[in-house]
Amino acid sequence: MGLEHLLADIVGQAHVLTDPGLTASYETDWTGRFGGRARAVVRPADAAQVAAVLRACAQAGVPLVPQGGNTGLVGGGVPRGGEIVLSTVRIAQLAEVDAALGVVAVGAGATLAALQAAAARVGEDATLDFAARDSCTVGGVVACDAGGARALRHGTARAHVAGLEAVLADGTVLSRMSGLTKDNAGYDLPALLIGSEGTLAVITRVLWRVSRRLPARVTALIPLASVAEAGRVLEALRAHAPSLEACEFFVRDGLEIVLAHQRRRSPVGDAAVYLLAECAAAADPTGELAEALDAAGVRDAVVADDTIGREGLWALREGHTEAINAIGIPHKLDVGVPLARLGDFLERLPQVVGAAAVTGEARVIPFGHLGDGNVHVNVLGPGPQDDRVDDAVLELVVGLGGTISAEHGVGVAKAAWLERARGADELAAMRAVKGALDPAGQLNPGVVLPL
Numbered sequence: 001m002g003l004e005h006l007l008a009d010i011v012g013q014a015h016v017l018t019d020p021g022l023t024a025s026y027e028t029d030w031t032g033r034f035g036g037r038a039r040a041v042v043r044p045a046d047a048a049q050v051a052a053v054l055r056a057c058a059q060a061g062v063p064l065v066p067q068g069g070n071t072g073l074v075g076g077g078v079p080r081g082g083e084i085v086l087s088t089v090r091i092a093q094l095a096e097v098d099a100a101l102g103v104v105a106v107g108a109g110a111t112l113a114a115l116q117a118a119a120a121r122v123g124e125d126a127t128l129d130f131a132a133r134d135s136c137t138v139g140g141v142v143a144c145d146a147g148g149a150r151a152l153r154h155g156t157a158r159a160h161v162a163g164l165e166a167v168l169a170d171g172t173v174l175s176r177m178s179g180l181t182k183d184n185a186g187y188d189l190p191a192l193l194i195g196s197e198g199t200l201a202v203i204t205r206v207l208w209r210v211s212r213r214l215p216a217r218v219t220a221l222i223p224l225a226s227v228a229e230a231g232r233v234l235e236a237l238r239a240h241a242p243s244l245e246a247c248e249f250f251v252r253d254g255l256e257i258v259l260a261h262q263r264r265r266s267p268v269g270d271a272a273v274y275l276l277a278e279c280a281a282a283a284d285p286t287g288e289l290a291e292a293l294d295a296a297g298v299r300d301a302v303v304a305d306d307t308i309g310r311e312g313l314w315a316l317r318e319g320h321t322e323a324i325n326a327i328g329i330p331h332k333l334d335v336g337v338p339l340a341r342l343g344d345f346l347e348r349l350p351q352v353v354g355a356a357a358v359t360g361e362a363r364v365i366p367f368g369h370l371g372d373g374n375v376h377v378n379v380l381g382p383g384p385q386d387d388r389v390d391d392a393v394l395e396l397v398v399g400l401g402g403t404i405s406a407e408h409g410v411g412v413a414k415a416a417w418l419e420r421a422r423g424a425d426e427l428a429a430m431r432a433v434k435g436a437l438d439p440a441g442q443l444n445p446g447v448v449l450p451l
Protein backbone atom coordinates (compact mmCIF):
# COMPACT_ATOMS: atom_id res chain seq x y z
CA MET A 1 0.00 0.00 0.00
CA GLY A 2 1.27 3.54 -0.77
CA LEU A 3 2.17 5.93 2.06
CA GLU A 4 -0.85 8.17 1.47
CA HIS A 5 -3.20 5.17 1.88
CA LEU A 6 -1.44 4.09 5.07
CA LEU A 7 -1.75 7.62 6.44
CA ALA A 8 -5.44 7.77 5.49
CA ASP A 9 -5.98 4.51 7.43
CA ILE A 10 -4.43 6.15 10.49
CA VAL A 11 -6.02 9.63 10.50
CA GLY A 12 -8.97 9.26 8.11
CA GLN A 13 -9.08 10.21 4.44
CA ALA A 14 -10.35 13.74 5.21
CA HIS A 15 -7.13 14.50 7.06
CA VAL A 16 -4.63 13.55 4.37
CA LEU A 17 -4.45 16.53 2.03
CA THR A 18 -2.76 16.29 -1.36
CA ASP A 19 -4.80 18.72 -3.47
CA PRO A 20 -2.58 21.79 -4.08
CA GLY A 21 -5.53 24.06 -3.32
CA LEU A 22 -5.73 22.54 0.14
CA THR A 23 -2.03 22.14 0.87
CA ALA A 24 -0.94 25.63 -0.27
CA SER A 25 -1.41 27.38 3.08
CA TYR A 26 0.83 24.79 4.77
CA GLU A 27 3.60 25.17 2.20
CA THR A 28 4.71 28.81 2.49
CA ASP A 29 5.85 30.45 5.69
CA TRP A 30 4.31 33.57 7.25
CA THR A 31 6.87 35.92 5.70
CA GLY A 32 6.61 34.44 2.20
CA ARG A 33 10.37 33.88 2.15
CA PHE A 34 10.49 30.12 2.78
CA GLY A 35 8.62 27.05 1.58
CA GLY A 36 8.27 24.22 -0.92
CA ARG A 37 5.81 21.54 -2.05
CA ALA A 38 4.70 18.93 0.48
CA ARG A 39 4.11 15.34 -0.56
CA ALA A 40 0.99 15.52 1.64
CA VAL A 41 -0.36 17.26 4.73
CA VAL A 42 -1.51 14.89 7.45
CA ARG A 43 -3.57 15.94 10.48
CA PRO A 44 -3.53 13.39 13.33
CA ALA A 45 -5.91 13.77 16.28
CA ASP A 46 -3.76 12.56 19.19
CA ALA A 47 -0.39 11.14 20.28
CA ALA A 48 -1.30 7.58 19.21
CA GLN A 49 -2.05 8.76 15.67
CA VAL A 50 1.11 10.90 15.62
CA ALA A 51 3.10 7.79 16.61
CA ALA A 52 1.50 5.72 13.84
CA VAL A 53 2.15 8.48 11.27
CA LEU A 54 5.80 8.69 12.33
CA ARG A 55 6.21 4.91 12.06
CA ALA A 56 4.62 4.86 8.59
CA CYS A 57 6.85 7.71 7.38
CA ALA A 58 9.96 6.05 8.86
CA GLN A 59 9.12 2.79 7.11
CA ALA A 60 8.63 4.59 3.80
CA GLY A 61 11.80 6.66 4.35
CA VAL A 62 9.87 9.91 3.86
CA PRO A 63 10.88 12.85 6.10
CA LEU A 64 8.35 14.81 8.06
CA VAL A 65 7.93 18.48 9.00
CA PRO A 66 5.92 19.20 12.17
CA GLN A 67 3.74 22.28 11.85
CA GLY A 68 1.55 24.19 14.30
CA GLY A 69 0.10 27.56 13.34
CA ASN A 70 2.73 28.26 10.66
CA THR A 71 3.64 31.61 12.16
CA GLY A 72 7.33 30.75 12.58
CA LEU A 73 9.71 33.27 11.02
CA VAL A 74 12.77 31.12 10.19
CA GLY A 75 11.35 28.59 7.72
CA GLY A 76 11.41 25.61 10.12
CA GLY A 77 7.74 24.66 9.88
CA VAL A 78 7.30 24.49 6.10
CA PRO A 79 8.44 21.82 3.66
CA ARG A 80 11.54 22.27 1.56
CA GLY A 81 10.20 19.81 -1.06
CA GLY A 82 8.69 16.32 -0.85
CA GLU A 83 8.20 15.97 2.93
CA ILE A 84 5.02 15.05 4.76
CA VAL A 85 3.75 18.02 6.78
CA LEU A 86 2.33 16.85 10.11
CA SER A 87 -0.13 19.51 11.23
CA THR A 88 -1.15 19.55 14.91
CA VAL A 89 -4.30 21.56 14.19
CA ARG A 90 -6.60 18.79 15.53
CA ILE A 91 -4.67 18.19 18.77
CA ALA A 92 -6.17 21.23 20.47
CA GLN A 93 -7.85 19.99 23.65
CA LEU A 94 -7.65 22.22 26.72
CA ALA A 95 -8.18 20.72 30.17
CA GLU A 96 -9.44 22.61 33.23
CA VAL A 97 -6.84 24.74 34.95
CA ASP A 98 -5.55 22.94 38.05
CA ALA A 99 -5.66 25.90 40.43
CA ALA A 100 -3.83 24.12 43.26
CA LEU A 101 -0.84 23.23 41.09
CA GLY A 102 -1.10 26.31 38.86
CA VAL A 103 -0.96 24.31 35.64
CA VAL A 104 -3.17 23.49 32.67
CA ALA A 105 -2.78 20.58 30.25
CA VAL A 106 -3.11 21.76 26.67
CA GLY A 107 -2.97 20.01 23.30
CA ALA A 108 -0.01 21.11 21.16
CA GLY A 109 -2.33 22.44 18.46
CA ALA A 110 -4.30 24.82 20.73
CA THR A 111 -3.57 28.45 19.98
CA LEU A 112 -1.78 30.64 22.48
CA ALA A 113 -4.90 32.84 22.59
CA ALA A 114 -7.07 29.83 23.54
CA LEU A 115 -4.65 28.99 26.35
CA GLN A 116 -4.63 32.62 27.53
CA ALA A 117 -8.44 32.72 27.52
CA ALA A 118 -8.72 29.44 29.47
CA ALA A 119 -6.36 30.81 32.11
CA ALA A 120 -8.12 34.20 32.25
CA ARG A 121 -11.53 32.57 32.82
CA VAL A 122 -10.35 31.38 36.25
CA GLY A 123 -8.34 34.49 37.19
CA GLU A 124 -5.01 33.08 36.02
CA ASP A 125 -2.51 34.35 33.47
CA ALA A 126 -0.53 32.30 30.91
CA THR A 127 2.10 35.12 31.11
CA LEU A 128 3.53 34.60 27.60
CA ASP A 129 2.25 36.80 24.82
CA PHE A 130 3.00 38.16 21.37
CA ALA A 131 1.20 39.37 18.27
CA ALA A 132 0.77 35.93 16.63
CA ARG A 133 -1.33 34.76 19.63
CA ASP A 134 -4.47 34.01 17.58
CA SER A 135 -2.67 31.64 15.17
CA CYS A 136 0.47 30.28 16.80
CA THR A 137 0.11 27.06 18.76
CA VAL A 138 1.33 26.03 22.18
CA GLY A 139 3.34 23.20 20.58
CA GLY A 140 5.00 25.63 18.18
CA VAL A 141 5.72 28.10 20.95
CA VAL A 142 7.42 25.38 23.01
CA ALA A 143 9.22 23.93 19.97
CA CYS A 144 10.75 27.39 19.31
CA ASP A 145 11.12 28.37 22.97
CA ALA A 146 9.36 31.58 21.97
CA GLY A 147 9.76 34.69 24.10
CA GLY A 148 7.77 37.86 23.40
CA ALA A 149 7.50 41.07 25.37
CA ARG A 150 6.65 39.58 28.76
CA ALA A 151 9.68 37.26 28.83
CA LEU A 152 11.52 40.09 30.59
CA ARG A 153 9.59 39.26 33.74
CA HIS A 154 8.18 35.77 33.22
CA GLY A 155 10.80 34.04 31.07
CA THR A 156 10.49 32.41 27.66
CA ALA A 157 8.27 29.39 26.89
CA ARG A 158 10.76 27.19 28.75
CA ALA A 159 9.86 28.82 32.07
CA HIS A 160 6.22 27.88 31.53
CA VAL A 161 6.61 24.18 30.77
CA ALA A 162 5.79 21.98 33.77
CA GLY A 163 5.51 18.82 31.67
CA LEU A 164 5.41 17.49 28.11
CA GLU A 165 4.07 14.62 26.05
CA ALA A 166 5.98 14.02 22.84
CA VAL A 167 6.51 11.38 20.17
CA LEU A 168 9.97 10.40 18.99
CA ALA A 169 10.84 9.66 15.36
CA ASP A 170 10.39 5.88 15.88
CA GLY A 171 6.90 6.36 17.34
CA THR A 172 7.85 6.09 21.03
CA VAL A 173 5.53 8.23 23.15
CA LEU A 174 7.27 10.01 26.05
CA SER A 175 5.02 11.45 28.75
CA ARG A 176 6.07 13.62 31.69
CA MET A 177 2.78 15.19 32.69
CA SER A 178 2.73 14.65 36.47
CA GLY A 179 3.34 18.34 37.20
CA LEU A 180 5.56 17.56 40.17
CA THR A 181 7.41 20.71 41.17
CA LYS A 182 10.48 18.68 42.07
CA ASP A 183 11.36 15.73 39.89
CA ASN A 184 14.99 15.33 38.93
CA ALA A 185 15.00 11.59 38.24
CA GLY A 186 17.26 11.15 35.23
CA TYR A 187 17.89 13.41 32.26
CA ASP A 188 15.43 16.25 31.76
CA LEU A 189 14.11 15.11 28.39
CA PRO A 190 11.34 17.74 28.19
CA ALA A 191 14.02 20.44 28.62
CA LEU A 192 15.90 18.94 25.68
CA LEU A 193 12.82 19.08 23.46
CA ILE A 194 12.00 22.72 24.27
CA GLY A 195 13.52 24.82 21.48
CA SER A 196 14.34 21.76 19.33
CA GLU A 197 12.17 23.13 16.48
CA GLY A 198 10.61 19.84 15.47
CA THR A 199 13.95 18.10 14.93
CA LEU A 200 13.89 15.71 17.91
CA ALA A 201 10.21 14.89 18.51
CA VAL A 202 6.65 15.94 17.82
CA ILE A 203 5.22 17.62 20.93
CA THR A 204 1.62 16.54 21.45
CA ARG A 205 0.68 17.95 24.87
CA VAL A 206 2.06 20.55 27.24
CA LEU A 207 1.50 21.09 30.94
CA TRP A 208 1.61 24.90 31.07
CA ARG A 209 2.40 26.85 34.22
CA VAL A 210 0.03 29.76 34.97
CA SER A 211 0.24 32.57 37.56
CA ARG A 212 -2.45 34.58 39.34
CA ARG A 213 -3.52 37.44 37.08
CA LEU A 214 -2.23 40.88 38.11
CA PRO A 215 -5.23 43.21 37.69
CA ALA A 216 -3.50 46.62 37.57
CA ARG A 217 -1.53 47.58 34.45
CA VAL A 218 -0.05 50.78 33.14
CA THR A 219 1.74 51.37 29.86
CA ALA A 220 3.97 54.26 28.79
CA LEU A 221 5.24 55.25 25.36
CA ILE A 222 8.34 57.40 25.70
CA PRO A 223 9.98 59.35 22.84
CA LEU A 224 13.77 59.50 23.20
CA ALA A 225 16.77 60.92 21.35
CA SER A 226 18.92 57.78 21.29
CA VAL A 227 19.31 54.14 22.26
CA ALA A 228 21.73 55.25 24.95
CA GLU A 229 18.88 57.26 26.53
CA ALA A 230 16.60 54.24 26.24
CA GLY A 231 19.23 52.25 28.14
CA ARG A 232 19.19 54.83 30.94
CA VAL A 233 15.39 54.68 31.16
CA LEU A 234 15.55 50.87 31.35
CA GLU A 235 18.04 51.13 34.20
CA ALA A 236 15.73 53.49 36.09
CA LEU A 237 12.74 51.23 35.47
CA ARG A 238 14.66 48.28 36.87
CA ALA A 239 15.69 50.29 39.92
CA HIS A 240 12.33 51.91 40.75
CA ALA A 241 9.63 49.67 39.29
CA PRO A 242 9.74 46.03 40.48
CA SER A 243 6.40 45.67 38.65
CA LEU A 244 8.17 46.16 35.28
CA GLU A 245 6.77 43.59 32.84
CA ALA A 246 7.92 44.71 29.41
CA CYS A 247 10.43 47.16 27.95
CA GLU A 248 10.27 47.34 24.16
CA PHE A 249 11.65 49.69 21.55
CA PHE A 250 11.18 50.84 17.97
CA VAL A 251 12.56 53.64 15.82
CA ARG A 252 11.14 56.56 13.82
CA ASP A 253 11.09 54.74 10.45
CA GLY A 254 9.33 51.72 11.99
CA LEU A 255 6.69 53.90 13.62
CA GLU A 256 6.03 55.68 10.32
CA ILE A 257 5.55 52.35 8.53
CA VAL A 258 3.12 51.16 11.20
CA LEU A 259 1.16 54.42 11.27
CA ALA A 260 0.76 54.36 7.49
CA HIS A 261 -0.33 50.70 7.54
CA GLN A 262 -2.80 51.22 10.37
CA ARG A 263 -3.95 54.60 8.98
CA ARG A 264 -3.36 56.25 12.34
CA ARG A 265 -1.82 59.45 13.59
CA SER A 266 1.05 59.28 16.04
CA PRO A 267 -0.06 59.75 19.64
CA VAL A 268 3.44 60.88 20.60
CA GLY A 269 6.03 63.50 19.62
CA ASP A 270 8.65 62.87 16.95
CA ALA A 271 11.78 61.06 18.19
CA ALA A 272 14.63 58.85 17.00
CA VAL A 273 13.76 56.02 19.39
CA TYR A 274 10.58 55.03 21.21
CA LEU A 275 10.47 52.97 24.35
CA LEU A 276 7.30 51.14 25.36
CA ALA A 277 7.23 50.10 29.01
CA GLU A 278 4.53 48.25 30.91
CA CYS A 279 4.18 47.64 34.64
CA ALA A 280 1.73 45.16 36.20
CA ALA A 281 0.93 44.57 39.86
CA ALA A 282 -1.80 43.65 42.33
CA ALA A 283 -2.26 47.36 43.13
CA ASP A 284 -1.90 50.33 40.75
CA PRO A 285 1.78 50.55 39.65
CA THR A 286 1.42 54.08 38.17
CA GLY A 287 3.36 55.63 41.05
CA GLU A 288 6.30 53.26 40.56
CA LEU A 289 6.37 53.96 36.87
CA ALA A 290 6.22 57.75 37.39
CA GLU A 291 9.05 57.55 39.93
CA ALA A 292 11.22 55.63 37.46
CA LEU A 293 10.54 58.07 34.61
CA ASP A 294 11.26 60.96 36.90
CA ALA A 295 14.55 59.44 37.99
CA ALA A 296 15.50 58.98 34.34
CA GLY A 297 14.67 62.61 33.56
CA VAL A 298 11.83 61.72 31.18
CA ARG A 299 9.64 64.80 30.60
CA ASP A 300 7.45 63.55 27.79
CA ALA A 301 5.49 60.26 27.78
CA VAL A 302 2.05 59.02 26.80
CA VAL A 303 0.65 56.95 29.66
CA ALA A 304 -2.40 54.67 29.55
CA ASP A 305 -3.93 52.55 32.29
CA ASP A 306 -7.18 51.56 30.58
CA THR A 307 -7.48 48.60 28.19
CA ILE A 308 -8.27 50.61 25.05
CA GLY A 309 -5.49 53.12 25.66
CA ARG A 310 -2.95 50.43 26.43
CA GLU A 311 -3.92 48.34 23.41
CA GLY A 312 -3.57 51.43 21.23
CA LEU A 313 0.02 51.89 22.37
CA TRP A 314 0.83 48.18 22.04
CA ALA A 315 -0.56 48.12 18.49
CA LEU A 316 2.23 50.51 17.48
CA ARG A 317 4.85 48.04 18.67
CA GLU A 318 3.11 44.76 17.72
CA GLY A 319 2.03 46.13 14.34
CA HIS A 320 5.61 46.19 13.04
CA THR A 321 5.69 42.61 11.74
CA GLU A 322 2.55 42.93 9.63
CA ALA A 323 3.25 46.48 8.44
CA ILE A 324 6.78 45.61 7.27
CA ASN A 325 5.56 42.46 5.49
CA ALA A 326 2.96 44.55 3.67
CA ILE A 327 5.81 46.48 2.00
CA GLY A 328 7.83 43.46 0.90
CA ILE A 329 9.39 40.18 1.97
CA PRO A 330 11.82 41.15 4.71
CA HIS A 331 15.05 39.52 5.80
CA LYS A 332 14.28 38.98 9.48
CA LEU A 333 17.22 38.63 11.83
CA ASP A 334 16.19 37.96 15.39
CA VAL A 335 19.40 38.56 17.29
CA GLY A 336 20.51 39.24 20.84
CA VAL A 337 23.41 41.40 21.94
CA PRO A 338 24.70 42.18 25.43
CA LEU A 339 22.88 45.32 26.62
CA ALA A 340 26.17 47.19 26.97
CA ARG A 341 26.85 46.68 23.22
CA LEU A 342 23.32 47.45 21.98
CA GLY A 343 24.06 51.10 21.14
CA ASP A 344 27.21 50.12 19.30
CA PHE A 345 25.31 47.41 17.38
CA LEU A 346 22.48 49.70 16.28
CA GLU A 347 24.90 52.44 15.30
CA ARG A 348 26.96 50.14 13.06
CA LEU A 349 23.96 48.32 11.59
CA PRO A 350 23.04 50.67 8.70
CA GLN A 351 26.62 50.84 7.44
CA VAL A 352 27.10 47.04 7.68
CA VAL A 353 23.81 46.37 5.87
CA GLY A 354 24.48 49.05 3.26
CA ALA A 355 27.85 47.55 2.41
CA ALA A 356 26.40 44.03 2.10
CA ALA A 357 23.38 45.00 0.00
CA VAL A 358 25.38 45.34 -3.17
CA THR A 359 22.43 44.98 -5.51
CA GLY A 360 20.52 48.05 -4.42
CA GLU A 361 18.79 49.84 -1.62
CA ALA A 362 18.34 48.24 1.75
CA ARG A 363 15.96 49.68 4.32
CA VAL A 364 16.82 48.61 7.87
CA ILE A 365 14.08 48.65 10.50
CA PRO A 366 15.21 47.50 13.94
CA PHE A 367 12.74 47.00 16.79
CA GLY A 368 12.27 44.56 19.61
CA HIS A 369 12.61 43.60 23.21
CA LEU A 370 15.06 46.18 24.58
CA GLY A 371 15.05 44.78 28.10
CA ASP A 372 16.33 41.43 26.79
CA GLY A 373 18.89 42.95 24.40
CA ASN A 374 16.78 41.24 21.70
CA VAL A 375 16.69 43.16 18.41
CA HIS A 376 14.58 42.19 15.41
CA VAL A 377 16.61 43.49 12.49
CA ASN A 378 14.29 43.69 9.48
CA VAL A 379 15.83 44.48 6.13
CA LEU A 380 13.72 45.32 3.08
CA GLY A 381 15.27 45.41 -0.37
CA PRO A 382 17.52 42.41 -1.02
CA GLY A 383 15.81 39.48 -2.76
CA PRO A 384 14.64 36.49 -0.68
CA GLN A 385 17.52 34.27 -1.88
CA ASP A 386 20.24 36.88 -1.33
CA ASP A 387 21.86 35.96 2.02
CA ARG A 388 24.62 38.57 2.00
CA VAL A 389 22.80 40.98 4.27
CA ASP A 390 21.93 38.17 6.69
CA ASP A 391 25.56 37.07 6.80
CA ALA A 392 26.82 40.60 7.46
CA VAL A 393 24.38 41.21 10.32
CA LEU A 394 25.08 37.83 11.94
CA GLU A 395 28.83 38.37 11.63
CA LEU A 396 28.45 41.70 13.43
CA VAL A 397 26.35 40.06 16.16
CA VAL A 398 28.80 37.21 16.75
CA GLY A 399 31.66 39.71 16.85
CA LEU A 400 29.87 41.62 19.62
CA GLY A 401 29.38 38.47 21.70
CA GLY A 402 25.70 38.16 20.84
CA THR A 403 23.44 35.35 19.64
CA ILE A 404 22.23 34.65 16.09
CA SER A 405 18.83 33.61 17.45
CA ALA A 406 17.22 35.08 20.55
CA GLU A 407 13.66 33.75 20.30
CA HIS A 408 12.57 32.82 16.76
CA GLY A 409 14.86 29.80 16.43
CA VAL A 410 17.44 28.72 13.88
CA GLY A 411 15.10 27.05 11.37
CA VAL A 412 16.55 26.80 7.88
CA ALA A 413 17.30 30.52 7.85
CA LYS A 414 20.31 30.30 10.15
CA ALA A 415 21.30 26.62 10.06
CA ALA A 416 24.45 27.41 8.10
CA TRP A 417 25.42 29.81 10.89
CA LEU A 418 25.08 27.45 13.83
CA GLU A 419 28.67 26.23 13.82
CA ARG A 420 30.04 29.78 13.59
CA ALA A 421 27.81 30.79 16.51
CA ARG A 422 28.20 27.77 18.78
CA GLY A 423 31.52 26.24 17.71
CA ALA A 424 32.41 22.84 16.26
CA ASP A 425 32.34 21.00 19.61
CA GLU A 426 28.84 22.11 20.49
CA LEU A 427 27.63 21.34 16.99
CA ALA A 428 29.09 17.82 17.26
CA ALA A 429 27.31 17.32 20.62
CA MET A 430 24.05 18.49 19.05
CA ARG A 431 24.52 16.08 16.16
CA ALA A 432 25.11 13.26 18.67
CA VAL A 433 21.79 14.06 20.38
CA LYS A 434 20.02 14.16 17.02
CA GLY A 435 21.65 10.88 16.00
CA ALA A 436 20.51 9.20 19.22
CA LEU A 437 16.87 10.30 19.04
CA ASP A 438 16.38 10.37 15.27
CA PRO A 439 19.13 8.22 13.71
CA ALA A 440 17.56 8.19 10.24
CA GLY A 441 17.09 11.97 10.20
CA GLN A 442 13.32 11.70 9.66
CA LEU A 443 12.31 14.79 11.60
CA ASN A 444 12.70 18.19 9.97
CA PRO A 445 15.96 17.57 8.05
CA GLY A 446 17.87 20.79 7.33
CA VAL A 447 16.32 22.63 10.28
CA VAL A 448 18.66 23.77 13.11
CA LEU A 449 21.49 21.42 12.00
CA PRO A 450 22.78 22.05 8.49
CA LEU A 451 22.47 19.09 6.11
Ligand code: FAD
Nearest residue numbers: 068069070071072076077130137139140146147148198203
Ligand atom coordinates in the same frame (compact mmCIF):
# COMPACT_ATOMS: atom_id res chain seq x y z
P1 FAD B 1 5.09 26.83 13.37
O1 FAD B 1 5.40 28.05 12.64
O2 FAD B 1 4.07 25.94 12.81
O3 FAD B 1 6.44 25.99 13.60
C1 FAD B 1 7.57 26.62 14.13
C2 FAD B 1 8.63 25.55 14.44
O4 FAD B 1 8.19 24.67 15.47
C3 FAD B 1 8.96 24.64 13.25
O5 FAD B 1 10.30 24.28 13.31
C4 FAD B 1 8.07 23.43 13.48
O6 FAD B 1 8.59 22.26 12.88
C5 FAD B 1 8.07 23.34 14.99
N1 FAD B 1 6.83 22.80 15.57
C6 FAD B 1 5.58 23.34 15.51
N2 FAD B 1 4.73 22.60 16.24
C7 FAD B 1 5.45 21.57 16.74
C8 FAD B 1 5.13 20.45 17.57
N3 FAD B 1 3.90 20.25 18.04
N4 FAD B 1 6.13 19.58 17.88
C9 FAD B 1 7.39 19.76 17.43
N5 FAD B 1 7.74 20.80 16.64
C10 FAD B 1 6.78 21.69 16.31
N6 FAD B 1 8.23 34.67 18.41
C11 FAD B 1 8.71 35.05 19.59
O7 FAD B 1 9.49 34.30 20.20
N7 FAD B 1 8.39 36.25 20.13
C12 FAD B 1 7.55 37.11 19.53
O8 FAD B 1 7.30 38.20 20.02
C13 FAD B 1 6.98 36.70 18.29
N8 FAD B 1 6.10 37.50 17.65
C14 FAD B 1 5.59 37.11 16.47
C15 FAD B 1 4.68 37.96 15.84
C16 FAD B 1 4.13 37.60 14.62
C17 FAD B 1 3.14 38.52 13.96
C18 FAD B 1 4.52 36.39 14.01
C19 FAD B 1 3.95 36.00 12.69
C20 FAD B 1 5.42 35.55 14.63
C21 FAD B 1 5.97 35.89 15.86
N9 FAD B 1 6.89 35.08 16.52
C22 FAD B 1 7.37 35.46 17.74
C23 FAD B 1 7.45 33.85 15.89
C24 FAD B 1 7.19 32.59 16.68
O9 FAD B 1 8.24 31.65 16.47
C25 FAD B 1 5.93 31.91 16.39
O10 FAD B 1 4.84 32.78 16.33
C26 FAD B 1 5.58 30.71 17.29
O11 FAD B 1 6.52 30.36 18.24
C27 FAD B 1 5.44 29.52 16.37
O12 FAD B 1 4.29 28.82 16.64
P2 FAD B 1 3.53 28.04 15.46
O13 FAD B 1 2.53 27.17 16.11
O14 FAD B 1 3.03 28.96 14.45
O15 FAD B 1 4.72 27.14 14.88
Ligand code: MLT
Nearest residue numbers: 131148318320321368376
Ligand atom coordinates in the same frame (compact mmCIF):
# COMPACT_ATOMS: atom_id res chain seq x y z
C1 MLT C 1 8.04 40.69 17.64
O1 MLT C 1 8.65 40.85 18.70
O2 MLT C 1 7.23 41.53 17.22
C2 MLT C 1 8.26 39.44 16.91
O3 MLT C 1 9.23 38.61 17.41
C3 MLT C 1 7.96 39.36 15.47
C4 MLT C 1 9.00 39.95 14.55
O4 MLT C 1 10.17 39.89 14.82
O5 MLT C 1 8.59 40.44 13.49
Ligand code: ZN
Nearest residue numbers: 148369376407
Ligand atom coordinates in the same frame (compact mmCIF):
# COMPACT_ATOMS: atom_id res chain seq x y z
ZN1 ZN D 1 10.01 39.37 19.26
